[in-house]
Amino acid sequence: MASTDEIIEAYGEWQSRSNANDRLRKMLRGWDRVVIVETTDTHERLTITVVDQTLTDIVVGAPEMVDLVVTGTSEDFCDMFWGDLNPSEKYISGEIVIHGAQADVMRLDAMSMVAFLDQ
Amino acid sequence: MHVPEQLRDAVVIGAGLAGLRAAVDLERAGCDVLVLEARDRIGGRAWSGVAEDGSTIDFGGQWLGPGQTRALALAEATGMEVFPTWVAGANVELREGERLEYSGLIPTADPDASIEVVTAMLDLDLLGLDVPVGAPWEHEDAALLDAETMATWLDRNLASPVSRGIVEVALQAVFGVNSDELSVLFVLAYLHGGGGLTNLTRTTGGAQERRMDAGAGALAAHLAKKLHGRIELDAPVDRIEWDATGVTVHVVGRSVPVTARRAVLALSPILAERIALDPEVPQRHALAAGMTMGRVRKVHARYARPFWRERGLSGQLISTNGSISSTFDNSPSDGTSGALVGFIAGRDYDATADLTDDARRNLVLDELACAFGPEARLATEYHEVDWPAEEWTGGGPVAVMQPGVLTRVGDALRRPIGPVHLAGTETALEWCGYLEGALESGERAAAEVVASLALTKGSEEG
Numbered sequence: 332m333a334s335t336d337e338i339i340e341a342y343g344e345w346q347s348r349s350n351a352n353d354r355l356r357k358m359l360r361g362w363d364r365v366v367i368v369e370t371t372d373t374h375e376r377l378t379i380t381v382v383d384q385t386l387t388d389i390v391v392g393a394p395e396m397v398d399l400v401v402t403g404t405s406e407d408f409c410d411m412f413w414g415d416l417n418p419s420e421k422y423i424s425g426e427i428v429i430h431g432a433q434a435d436v437m438r439l440d441a442m443s444m445v446a447f448l449d450q
Numbered sequence: 451m452h453v454p455e456q457l458r459d460a461v462v463i464g465a466g467l468a469g470l471r472a473a474v475d476l477e478r479a480g481c482d483v484l485v486l487e488a489r490d491r492i493g494g495r496a497w498s499g500v501a502e503d504g505s506t507i508d509f510g511g512q513w514l515g516p517g518q519t520r521a522l523a524l525a526e527a528t529g530m531e532v533f534p535t536w537v538a539g540a541n542v543e544l545r546e547g548e549r550l551e552y553s554g555l556i557p558t559a560d561p562d563a564s565i566e567v568v569t570a571m572l573d574l575d576l577l578g579l580d581v582p583v584g585a586p587w588e589h590e591d592a593a594l595l596d597a598e599t600m601a602t603w604l605d606r607n608l609a610s611p612v613s614r615g616i617v618e619v620a621l622q623a624v625f626g627v628n629s630d631e632l633s634v635l636f637v638l639a640y641l642h643g644g645g646g647l648t649n650l651t652r653t654t655g656g657a658q659e660r661r662m663d664a665g666a667g668a669l670a671a672h673l674a675k676k677l678h679g680r681i682e683l684d685a686p687v688d689r690i691e692w693d694a695t696g697v698t699v700h701v702v703g704r705s706v707p708v709t710a711r712r713a714v715l716a717l718s719p720i721l722a723e724r725i726a727l728d729p730e731v732p733q734r735h736a737l738a739a740g741m742t743m744g745r746v747r748k749v750h751a752r753y754a755r756p757f758w759r760e761r762g763l764s765g766q767l768i769s770t771n772g773s774i775s776s777t778f779d780n781s782p783s784d785g786t787s788g789a790l791v792g793f794i795a796g797r798d799y800d801a802t803a804d805l806t807d808d809a810r811r812n813l814v815l816d817e818l819a820c821a822f823g824p825e826a827r828l829a830t831e832y833h834e835v836d837w838p839a840e841e842w843t844g845g846g847p848v849a850v851m852q853p854g855v856l857t858r859v860g861d862a863l864r865r866p867i868g869p870v871h872l873a874g875t876e877t878a879l880e881w882c883g884y885l886e887g888a889l890e891s892g893e894r895a896a897a898e899v900v901a902s903l904a905l906t907k908g909s910e911e912g
Contacts (some may be wrong), residue, residue, distance in 0.1 A: 354565050358572070417554060423655025434579050437646060441572035444556065448564050 332407040341412035363376035419444035461710040466494020469716030470673035471892025488686035498665025506665040518886035530664035536779035539764035563612035575646035586639040600629035625743020636851035733862040740855030743845025744800040748881035752831035755789030848883030
């Protein structure tokens, strides 16, 4: 089990890698979204916002209006953000679940493949 | 003048999954139904046999995946085991004489190419979402999209030959043809109905996720059992006379035709063209002429054990050179013996069609040995199913559309011809080309027939 602080620290690594990744930023063009990370074991909700092709800092808590909700264990989120775990494999195995519009889910799935390939 | 048999409520032509599903639904609705099948067996493209060790070999469609609710429910109803396709271990890519290992969906040896592939597949999947599956011709850019082949779309969207090769293999695997034989609009509609190219090419989480221990043929057998012998085999139909009141169906070699108030034609549109409709329907000729049946040879190599697993390999292969374009681990669920299934499709099918059986077998086993090790040459059993040579299917896995067909005559795909209703996986809205699509189409055609018979009855009772 990972603490909220550990998730936030790991996300910081993911955020700086992603924001420095031109190919990933290209995929984010025109895709401003509010994404909630929801942990199934620690019951934490954290918010990531994508604005102007940039991932913002992760924030504890969730607004009412969201585009995507990504659910998984705190450990998996930590490993995923550190780059130790392929998020796409966790998604297709059903261990990470994404709720949202089909197009947004497809894009997040593809983005996670690119982010993992590029690290 | 032939004296017809009794007038039935419905006759179903084709005892594949679509026809059997339609017939069972019709019978459940209280209809007197007869199924006519040209072959000496049922199942169509859902066809299974038995290997020497007693395990099942699927000669045609074989996988189930998430979202295929009808096929999964039917498999459950048969009581057979549905188990995950083996995926543990590294996948192999053969490219220009090089052997590379990778994990995940896309070969990763060339990250730039891999990212280009992911991006192109996402673009196709997102474009597909905007195409109405039931009426692709209503898309605002339908004419443009239907004027282009996938080959030119790939030329415009993929810079690297490596990424181009990978997507070409994906299209070959899904459609059994190459990109220059496919309309972009057709592909987008197909992808929309199947959850996207990413979904269709995935194993876990996608269309190749699960297998059936008794095989797809058991799905057909389960449905056939419910029809209590109302299936006539070796009964190829060559002519259907139709008018508003019903059909007269002529079976080759029989002097007495079958008459019914409705018919369900549960065949691919290309195969259906072999049946003369009287009166003719010119749109159906145009539809068949603009479609191409996939060309796939399905290859099974069986082994004493799944030796590749001991080497940390999954049995999955993507090859952009050679004859086989993709393979999967097809061993029985208990892993007591090993099996690899592979596909020779599209231009690779054409290039190897004239080889002798022995030469092609050696070529295939050599390619498997390159990918998985020299033991692959020591197959204990080897089977090929040449789907284009199957007279009563004419190819596989699915009939596809060339440019210009959907926008010109696409609406003829499902629109009933008077009392003749149309089924077959090619007519499915979702999972076209899959076992699920066949079941969906049969269900829809049966519902159409039941509704139209009820209307007729209602007006007769007045």
